[in-house]
Amino acid sequence: MPAFSLLSEGVQKAIFRMGWDELRPIQVESIQAVSSTTDDLIISARTAGGKTEAAFLPIISELERDPKKQAIYVGPLKALINDQFERLERLCEDIGVAVHRWHGDVSQAAKQRFRKNPGGILLITPESLESNFCNYGRAVPDLYGGLAFIVIDELHVFLNDVRGLHLASLLARLRTATGRNPRYIALSATLGDPDEARLYLRPDNPASVRLISDQSRTREVRVGLRTSLSGSDNRLKPSEILNLFDCVVGEYWIRPKPLADAPFDSVRPPDAVQPDHDEEDEPEEADDTKGSTLDEIAHDIASAFQEGTNLVFGNSRATLEELADKLHKIGEVQHWAYDPFVVHHGSISWDIRSDVESRLKSGRPTTALCTSTLELGIDIGDIRAIGQIDPPWSVAAFVQRLGRSGRKEGDPSIMRQYVREDAPSRESSLTDLLFPRLIRSMAIVELMLAKWLEPRGAQRLHLSTLVHQTLSLLRQSGSIPAAKLYQTLCVVGPFRAVTPQIYERVLRSLGGKDIIEQSPNGDMLLGLAGEAIVSNYQFYASFASNEMFAVNHAGEKIGELLPTFVPPKGRVFLLAGRRWEVLDIDENARTVIVRPGTKKAEVKFPGDPGDISTRIIAEMRRILSDSKFPAYLDPGSRLILEAARMAYSRAGLGRCPLLVTVGKIRWYPWLGTKGLLTLHLFALHTKMSVKLDELSLEFETTVEDLSKWLEGVVQSDVSAETLAGLMEIKEFERFDGMLKDDAKKDYYLLDYANARDRLDIAEAKQAAADCLEAIPAGSASRPTPPPAN
DNA sequence: GACCTGCTGCGGGCTG
Numbered sequence: 042m043p044a045f046s047l048l049s050e051g052v053q054k055a056i057f058r059m060g061w062d063e064l065r066p067i068q069v070e071s072i073q074a075v076s077s078t079t080d081d082l083i084i085s086a087r088t089a090g091g092k093t094e095a096a097f098l099p100i101i102s103e104l105e106r107d108p109k110k111q112a113i114y115v116g117p118l119k120a121l122i123n124d125q126f127e128r129l130e131r132l133c134e135d136i137g138v139a140v141h142r143w144h145g146d147v148s149q150a151a152k153q154r155f156r157k158n159p160g161g162i163l164l165i166t167p168e169s170l171e172s173n174f175c176n177y178g179r180a181v182p183d184l185y186g187g188l189a190f191i192v193i194d195e196l197h198v199f200l201n202d203v204r205g206l207h208l209a210s211l212l213a214r215l216r217t218a219t220g221r222n223p224r225y226i227a228l229s230a231t232l233g234d235p236d237e238a239r240l241y242l243r244p245d246n247p248a249s250v251r252l253i254s255d256q257s258r259t260r261e262v263r264v265g266l267r268t269s270l271s272g273s274d275n276r277l278k279p280s281e282i283l284n285l286f287d288c289v290v291g292e293y294w295i296r297p298k299p300l301a302d303a304p305f306d307s308v309r310p311p312d313a314v315q316p317d318h319d320e321e322d323e324p325e326e327a328d329d330t331k332g333s334t335l336d337e338i339a340h341d342i343a344s345a346f347q348e349g350t351n352l353v354f355g356n357s358r359a360t361l362e363e364l365a366d367k368l369h370k371i372g373e374v375q376h377w378a379y380d381p382f383v384v385h386h387g388s389i390s391w392d393i394r395s396d397v398e399s400r401l402k403s404g405r406p407t408t409a410l411c412t413s414t415l416e417l418g419i420d421i422g423d424i425r426a427i428g429q430i431d432p433p434w435s436v437a438a439f440v441q442r443l444g445r446s447g448r449k450e451g452d453p454s455i456m457r458q459y460v461r462e463d464a465p466s467r468e469s470s471l472t473d474l475l476f477p478r479l480i481r482s483m484a485i486v487e488l489m490l491a492k493w494l495e496p497r498g499a500q501r502l503h504l505s506t507l508v509h510q511t512l513s514l515l516r517q518s519g520s521i522p523a524a525k526l527y528q529t530l531c532v533v534g535p536f537r538a539v540t541p542q543i544y545e546r547v548l549r550s551l552g553g554k555d556i557i558e559q560s561p562n563g564d565m566l567l568g569l570a571g572e573a574i575v576s577n578y579q580f581y582a583s584f585a586s587n588e589m590f591a592v593n594h595a596g597e598k599i600g601e602l603l604p605t606f607v608p609p610k611g612r613v614f615l616l617a618g619r620r621w622e623v624l625d626i627d628e629n630a631r632t633v634i635v636r637p638g639t640k641k642a643e644v645k646f647p648g649d650p651g652d653i654s655t656r657i658i659a660e661m662r663r664i665l666s667d668s669k670f671p672a673y674l675d676p677g678s679r680l681i682l683e684a685a686r687m688a689y690s691r692a693g694l695g696r697c698p699l700l701v702t703v704g705k706i707r708w709y710p711w712l713g714t715k716g717l718l719t720l721h722l723f724a725l726h727t728k729m730s731v732k733l734d735e736l737s738l739e740f741e742t743t744v745e746d747l748s749k750w751l752e753g754v755v756q757s758d759v760s761a762e763t764l765a766g767l768m769e770i771k772e773f774e775r776f777d778g779m780l781k782d783d784a785k786k787d788y789y790l791l792d793y794a795n796a797r798d799r800l801d802i803a804e805a806k807q808a809a810a811d812c813l814e815a816i817p818a819g820s821a822s823r824p825t826p827p828p829a830n
Numbered sequence: 831g832a833c834c835t836g837c838t839g840c841g842g843g844c845t846g
Contacts, residue, residue, distance in 0.1 A: 118836090149838090152838095166836065168837055358832090387833075413833050414835095577838090578839085582837065583836090
């Protein structure tokens with residue numbers, strides 16, 4: 042049967058009313074799957090590919106035919122919910138299917154309307170769904186009594202995240218509370234391994250989840266990469282880098298290879314986006330920016346992103362604020378009639394951010410310098426090109442960002458990547474000479490082309506989120522036997538990596554802090570401290586947040602600052618792309634009063650440690666041992682890649698991952714964050730002196746002793762918990778503090794969780810075994826230097 | 831050498 046005729050009468054009329062000529066292939070497939078099977082669905086298509094309608098056309102049809110049925114839509118952002126709410130309201134206008142939304146900005150009255158008359162479609166955040174369990178726990182079976190469909194938008198956002206496990210737990214509790222088994226329809230733009238998404242939705246029956254993906258549209262991708270070298274006054278020109286190997290020859294036995302001296306701009310590879318660079322047009326800069334790499338990047342961005350609507354992503358808020366400051370200054374010097382550059386990130390007030398979003402939609406030339414705030418699918422119109430400062434942390438982020446451009450049919454996706462590297466000097470380490478940021482940028486592009494994305498950490502324990510859900514379930518049900526808690530959260534729910542023994546320890550830890558207690562009949566209930574935690578409205582989120590100071594100018598909020606970075610009165614800082622002078626600080630109201638400033642400004646925001654996959658590091662190694670030059674490199678980057686490869690091969694890293702110098706050995710195990718940390722902890726455990734950089738470990742020892750140590754690592758039977766016990770920082774997530782006892786120095790649960798979630802013993806041992814194999818038998822502590830050319 | 835997300839219920843006072 043044709044898909045259109047499977048839709049209800051009201052939906053068919055709505056499609057005519059909206060003037061849609063035809064259904065897209067994913068919509069046809071989805072309508073047929075929903076109508077004629079009982080499968081769950083994952084609909085994978087790029088942003089603006091018609092995913093929402095693919096899910097909701099058949100759902101609304103079912104709701105129109107059977108008004109007792111209900112659907113909920115869970116979205117990660119309030120803004121996304123508001124977008125979708127308007128689309129669905131228009132669709133349902135004459136059909137008689139109610140559309141509700143529930144999030145923090147929705148009025149009490151609207152929420153009350155849904156509570157009095159539940160039904161139709163409800164659009165909600167995970168946190169608001171949590172608030173339903175906490176505040177209307179007993180009414181949940183009535184509120185969701187007709188639940189037939191659960192739509193999850195931007196599924197990829199939830200897959201590898203604390204918030205995703207929270208959502209999975211809420212949905213399992215919803216099934217338990219209502220006794221219903223609604224169908225899942227998940228929407229996603231960037232999906233790595235579909236099986237992981239299937240497992241997330243239906244851990245007991247992943248095969249029942251059908252994948253519908255949009256194969257029809259392939260898109261041209263244009264990527265260009267340019268590297269800028271830091272080191273203000275005496276920095277080397279790229280063409281001089283190769284001569285540098287003379288300088289370090291004493292330590293590293295690296296000698297220059299004869300190479301035709303290629304000036305920066307002489308070669309333009311075809312099919313790549315080439316950043317234009319006109320040194321002569323550059324205006325004189327004030328002293329505080331002279332020679333900075335970001336300055337060089339700002340000049341390229343000033344010309345390349347002057348026209349159209351664009352996004353430039355950076356890895357930190359501070360970088361983007363500095364970049365905006367430089368761009369505004371360039372605008373002043375060049376007397377621009379119009380400055381298209383604006384800033385958008387999580388420490389800027391909601392008002393200013395929504396102004397930026399409207400400017401992006403307005404069609405006036407606008408380039409937003411942004412963090413991941415503009416990565417998700419909220420509607421900001423057609424984006425011409427994307428910029429990226431420094432390599433992103435993951436392939437997934439790169440793909441998501443690139444996908445924001447070229448939304449119109451036939452437009453290419455365009456990405457200009459700028460990489461900042463340290464110019465080499467006599468103090469450079471071998472790691473510096475491998476130019477790891479450039480190589481990592483390339484690795485990310487190559488993995489994107491190979492269609493690889495980071496897998497989700499499916500085996501993680503997520504004890505912090507388990508604590509959160511335990512408290513919420515106790516709030517919902519009053520008192521409940523411990524076995525029932527375990528059954529609901531860890532057997533039916535998603536915390537399946539948690540054993541009964543570990544859960545018992547979690548409960549004991551909470552009991553020791555009066556967060557929970559046991560009634561005479563053995564049931565668990567909230568203690569005094571627990572009641573206080575759960576009755577605060579800030580309880581609903583599963584993730585932690587920073588306490589911040591508000592920044593106000595003339596009664597309007599500009600944004601937020603870290604309490605530890607509130608500059609004293611009279612000082613100037615950057616926020617929302619402007620300079621602000623501190624007039625007054627109100628400690629009680631946690632507010633900084635400011636006026637526009639002019640002096641040199643400073644900037645700082647909060648941060649967390651990064652995490653890089655071993656697959657990316659492995660790809661970096663492949664690139665270093667390869668001899669091809671991808672077309673997306675600009676001539677300077679080609680030269681730096683050539684230098685990095687020379688350093689790699691002259692150091693003999695292709696044959697043996699060790700670099701031996703007098704009294705020191707540097708080991709490149711080619712592992713990501715987890716593996717490198719594990720090796721570091723092995724060294725701490727055996728009192729082996731070691732220093733770490735982003736790629737290598739440096740030991741002060743001889744080859745003989747290191748070989749013995751590596752053998753010890755390979756054969757070690759030390760437990761991962763013992764190694765995790767040596768971690769200086771043990772708490773990472775919101776409720777981790779409840780899992781330890783400082784007085785008794787009992788950190789077992791945190792060590793147990795960190796051992797599973799943050800270390801990789803097998804990977805570390807394998808790297809040690811591989812290294813042993815690569816060390817030539819009977820080698821001396823100083824290998825023979827390679828012959829000179 | 832990081833980034834982002836989210837948030838109640840109730841009572842008092844005011845307006846039409």
